[in-house]
Amino acid sequence: MNDDPFNGLTEFLAVAEHKSFTLAATRLAVTPTAVSHAIKLLERRTGVLLFQRTTRRVALTEAGAALFARLRPAASEIDDALLELNGFRDQPIGTLRLTAPRLSGALLLEPLIPLFRQAYPQVKLDISLDDSTVDLTAAGLDAGIRLGESIEKDMIAVRLTADLQWSVVGSPAYFASAGKPKRPEDLTSHQCLGFRFPTAGSPHRWEFRRDGRDFTVGIDASLTVNDRSFMLAAARNGLGLAYACDLEIVDDLASGRLERVLQPYIPLMSGFYLYFPSRTQTQPKLRAFIDLATRWIASQGGLRRD
Template sequence: MRGRDVAELRAFAAVAEHESFARAAAHLGMTPSALSQTIRTLEDRLGVRLLNRTTRSVAISDAGASLLARILPALAELDVAVDDLTRNRESPHGVLRLNVTRDAALHYIAPLIAPFSAACPAVMLDITVDDRLVDIVAGGFDAGVRLGETVARDMIAIRLGGAQRMMVVAAAAYLDRHGTPSSPRDLGRHRCLNYRWPTSGAPYRWEFSRDGEALTVAVPGPVITNAPDMLVRAALDGAGIGCFFADLVRDHVAAGRLRHLLAAWSPPFPGFYLYHPSRRQVPPALRAFIDFIMRPQG
């Protein structure tokens, strides 16, 4: 059924209810002449008279009464559906599907779960933790969380948290045996703990910059894995030097379990962003989540 058909049926139901073209037209926000033409068009299309008119009154015909009894429940259902949609926009519910990196999930999304659930109890967060670069549209996700530098330009991106920083760290036991590097170039003589990119399978090349000089170093070492937590444990046990997001090792450095190395070579860089496809209408659950993360947190 076309939108025009629904409009014509609503016009007919309004005239039948009010028993007056003038009152029905005022209810519908149209002129009596336009309403009269709408009813004539409907009657011509159906090939039957729905309303009996005189100069002073309007009465529904037998055919019109039969049609009215059939369409009123359907029109009521349409009204309920529209009302529900409006309520959903005001009080969103449903499933919000997010694809999130491990570090972002632990340090940015996890702390939001309890307060967001309290604010929007009818929204269920379905979070997939995945360090691979994925196509969130093809994967059926509403949004993703990645480092800003990896977000495609055609996405809408909202900053999540502050700047990030990498920290090169090692345990005192390792440094006592092998010495402390004073420059990224010294890392080639050390045992380094390597991270493998989940998407490409290639080792992460450690990145450094200072005073306009940028260095990318492929480091040697005894282990490579795509599990950062395993590398942190290896660093704590003195197996070698690791390079990690600051969030993963900051507490260990503060407690003296790891030493921060080459700090001058590791400036901050743009951190994580929540991103989603450019859409004219953002799903209500996602809009609620975006509004929540942009709200100052007490």
């Protein structure tokens, strides 16, 4: 026996509205026999007679009228909800939930959010700035922004920036006191500032290239933090060397607060990508964000800072 509490309610509402099994069947595109059978099963399941039937007319019983009075507003709400659902298919609407690392939040989202809100005021934004790896589906998110190298292979990824240049940097005061490293291996004798991703057990290893071979240096950090702004503030204050993306230290390099070392040994790294599961890419709200973001970034020259 089917215990679905909604069985027969569609037929009940149609008969109650039209006061006819024949007209209800026409509206539902089924036979009058099918409608009659559904109503009998509903009455049997509830143990209540819902209609008085004669050869000439169909009328609600007192119990049927009470049920109809309760169900009719709910049915209208359901119809309105389904009509509203069409809006999600046809135009950007709803809430767009994004995750991004703090670096790209400042670099990409701060200028993009006003543009997107102006273009699509009916779309709400819910943004989580998080440097850890995030499972979009488990977290209920529509899309994320991450470095290309950290994106799972089963995701669709749209490039947002050119490959990124990273640098080992320190303050003039630090270099005046400790000198400058000449090669990556010299870092073992320097004060270094470590960055730990929230889900990582050890600090980020610094990446280098020499003679076409990539290698990393595991630093013995004198200070390890999980916030890049705090790490760079420590570097500006002369506490040690930091491994930073050039996009986050543009002003520091221009003002001389930080200086680069070991630049010939540092290769370009993967740029930022917008990524999402394939099933979400047809959402108008996400499609609108992708189109606006890629257009704006192209107008900025790919956000590459030489």
